[in-house]
């Protein structure tokens with residue numbers, strides 16, 4: 001209980017910083033995404049040693065749903081993020097969180113912040129454990145590019161608005177709902 005409360009505070013602080021970085025009120029994302037009723041989950045991943053790590057994958061490539069995922073792991077690395085078409089291994093910070101931005105953040109910011117493509121590899125030395133704590137809007141929130149941001153930047157929306165609870169079923173293609181003009 002205390003852990004979920006404290007991790008939620010960290011995630012909310014990150015949304016405040018992102019709001020400010022976009023020239024919006026610090027509470028903009030919190031309020032627009034109804035985060036007082038926001039979805040918080042916890043996924044514990046267990047990756048036993050694998051004799052042929054090059055022929056296996058822990059979790060295939062994906063982006064997370066939601067706004068901000070906090071990730072912690074034991075002393076074994078394994079998370080990889082895609083950057084310029086290459087997979088980069090993340091050196092997990094000792095006693096720290098790795099922060100992944102997720103799909104609804106990309107939609108809300110009209111693509112200014114990207115939802116990171118990532119995957120988990122396995123190794124043949126020791127068990128790896130990771131705990132992912134995704135934070136999302138409340139399930140009944142309409143997620144669309146922030147009108148205030150579009151106006152400020154003079155941009156057209158790049159994504160179609162959608163209720164958050166409809167989102168998981170609609171993304172089997174692993175593509176965000178881009179508007180193709």
Ligand SMILES: O=C(O)CCC(=O)C(=O)O
Pocket residue numbers: 043045059064071073078079080118119120130132
């Ligand atoms: O184990 C990891 O480092 C990644 C886990 C992950 O991507 C997830 O649970 O969504």
Ligand SMILES: [Fe+2]
Pocket residue numbers: 062063064118132
């Ligand atoms: Fe993930």
